[in-house]
Amino acid sequence: MSDRYLGFANSNLGRRLVDALGLPRPAALERWQAGRLRPVEGALLIGGGPLANRVERVSAALTDERYSCLGEGLESPAWVAGLGPKLKAVVFDASALSDSRSLGQLREFFQPVLRSLAPCAHVVILGRPPEQLDDPQARVAQRALEGFSRSLAKELRNGATAQLLYVAPDAEDQLEGALRFFLSPKSAFVSGQVLRLHACASSVQDWTRPLAGKRALVTGAARGIGAAIAETLARDGAEVILLDVPAARQDLDALAGRIGAQALTLDICASDAAQQLLQALPNGLDVLVHNAGITRDKTLANMTPDYWDAVMAVNLQAPQLLTQALLDAGHLHQHARVVLLASVSGIAGNRGQSNYAASKAGLIGLAEAWAPRLSEQGISINAVAPGFIETHMTAAMPMGLREAGRRLSSLGQGGRAQDVAEAVAWLSQPGSGAVSGQVLRVCGQALMGA
Numbered sequence: 001m002s003d004r005y006l007g008f009a010n011s012n013l014g015r016r017l018v019d020a021l022g023l024p025r026p027a028a029l030e031r032w033q034a035g036r037l038r039p040v041e042g043a044l045l046i047g048g049g050p051l052a053n054r055v056e057r058v059s060a061a062l063t064d065e066r067y068s069c070l071g072e073g074l075e076s077p078a079w080v081a082g083l084g085p086k087l088k089a090v091v092f093d094a095s096a097l098s099d100s101r102s103l104g105q106l107r108e109f110f111q112p113v114l115r116s117l118a119p120c121a122h123v124v125i126l127g128r129p130p131e132q133l134d135d136p137q138a139r140v141a142q143r144a145l146e147g148f149s150r151s152l153a154k155e156l157r158n159g160a161t162a163q164l165l166y167v168a169p170d171a172e173d174q175l176e177g178a179l180r181f182f183l184s185p186k187s188a189f190v191s192g193q194v195l196r197l198h199a200c201a202s203s204v205q206d207w208t209r210p211l212a213g214k215r216a217l218v219t220g221a222a223r224g225i226g227a228a229i230a231e232t233l234a235r236d237g238a239e240v241i242l243l244d245v246p247a248a249r250q251d252l253d254a255l256a257g258r259i260g261a262q263a264l265t266l267d268i269c270a271s272d273a274a275q276q277l278l279q280a281l282p283n284g285l286d287v288l289v290h291n292a293g294i295t296r297d298k299t300l301a302n303m304t305p306d307y308w309d310a311v312m313a314v315n316l317q318a319p320q321l322l323t324q325a326l327l328d329a330g331h332l333h334q335h336a337r338v339v340l341l342a343s344v345s346g347i348a349g350n351r352g353q354s355n356y357a358a359s360k361a362g363l364i365g366l367a368e369a370w371a372p373r374l375s376e377q378g379i380s381i382n383a384v385a386p387g388f389i390e391t392h393m394t395a396a397m398p399m400g401l402r403e404a405g406r407r408l409s410s411l412g413q414g415g416r417a418q419d420v421a422e423a424v425a426w427l428s429q430p431g432s433g434a435v436s437g438q439v440l441r442v443c444g445q446a447l448m449g450a
């Protein structure tokens with residue numbers, strides 16, 4: 001369903017009216033277009049501590065226009081506020097901030113930058129995982145970055161985003177993959193997120209087809225977010241297997257034909273689902289995306305056992321059982337990537353969704369619980385938590401709730417299925433084993449659960 005207010009507020013007449021009335025004007029977000037090569041089209045500013053040098057070394061692959069500010073030993077031309085170009089991307093390494101006094105450098109660096117951001121700019125702050133630091137003062141300073149980056153994300157305007165990446169010392173070689181995602185329009189609807197990067201033995205060989213040679217299964221792929229995930233994984237070079245219920249065969253076949261994928265009709269809750277899946281995948285998988293999900297909303301007082309059970313079975317039990325069966329049969333390859341579609345409802349809770357929110361929070365628990373075990377085989381498992389995404393599911397919401405869902409976020413609008421798909425595709429890459437047991441929200445920094 002299209003967001004009429006967003007379209008109107010960005011039209012010539014609408015812009016003037018909305019501004020005159022003092023109403024919020026959500027920006028038309030820039031998305032990744034097929035055929036684009038550079039993650040950043042415009043000026044990239046790099047500054048801060050020693051990781052800035054590391055970023056500078058890979059920056060030629062990110063953009064043609066690079067500048068530096070407040071960094072030691074940086075070779076890019078100096079950027080001067082008011083004179084330098086508008087900035088499309090900014091990376092500030094805060095990893096060397098070692099006590100609360102040094103946090104003032106954040107203000108010093110970002111104040112001039114804020115007035116010089118181009119529309120839909122992307123900001124990334126780098127730090128060290130606080131829990132790995134022995135010095136309490138440094139731990140305090142690094143922990144403080146969370147509050148700063150989330151507040152910065154809330155203050156940004158014009159479709160800009162900000163994230164914090166805590167980079168472990170042995171994960172520095174995976175920075176490029178993360179920056180390619182977080183500095184580009186692939187992360188258009190991701191903001192205010194905090195992720196940790198750890199060591200990862202595998203890396204992307206060809207950035208134009210990061211998933212080349214990988215076999216991926218997407219459940220619930222006939223429509224909505226699942227279809228977008230399948231299309232995006234295929235775009236990135238994966239051989240994709242689309243799974244959905246038998247009733248969705250027509251849509252599934254049409255999509256399979258369009259992207260050159262294999263279609264598999266199966267109810268993931270069927271008693272022999274695991275057996276059927278193993279038979280259909282004799283060569284195993286490199287990427288497993290548990291996207292199939294349903295809602296059966298009712299307040300707890302009115303919740304029927306069949307509503308409760310159906311949601312638990314599809315959203316939580318099937319992903320657990322099928323992943324376990326694939327692991328037991330050795331069908332998940334070394335360095336496989338597992339992505340679970342959770343929801344912001346699973347983080348914040350939602351009235352009328354006690355069953356759904358419990359199932360989605362359970363998926364986050366699944367990622368947290370299995371990540372340490374799977375790391376021995378180099379397998380990562382993460383949850384992606386979409387906020388309000390424009391799909392069949394949200395088109396069916398009452399109008400008031402739908403409008404609230406769209407506007408109550410820093411970006412002031414709903415996301416697109418493509419936004420979720422890009423996050424899943426990034427977490428599916430070989431180098432994204434650097435992230436495991438974590439939750440990435442794709443929610444435009446929704447205020448719910450923030």
Ligand SMILES: NC(=O)c1ccc[n+]([C@@H]2O[C@H](COP(=O)([O-])OP(=O)(O)OC[C@H]3O[C@@H](n4cnc5c(N)ncnc54)[C@H](O)[C@@H]3O)[C@@H](O)[C@H]2O)c1
Pocket residue numbers: 219220221222223224225226243244245248266267268269290291292293294314341342343344385386387388389390391392393394
């Ligand atoms: N749309 C949103 O705003 C939003 C927000 C947060 C989370 N999510 C999650 O993202 C995922 C996709 O959401 P969507 O909006 O695209 O939903 P959708 O209803 O459009 O698509 C879900 C797909 O899953 C399939 N499916 C359902 N039960 C199945 C089963 N038993 N076996 C096999 N396939 C089955 C359906 O046939 C359908 O094609 C879901 O897990 C959902 O909970 C969506």
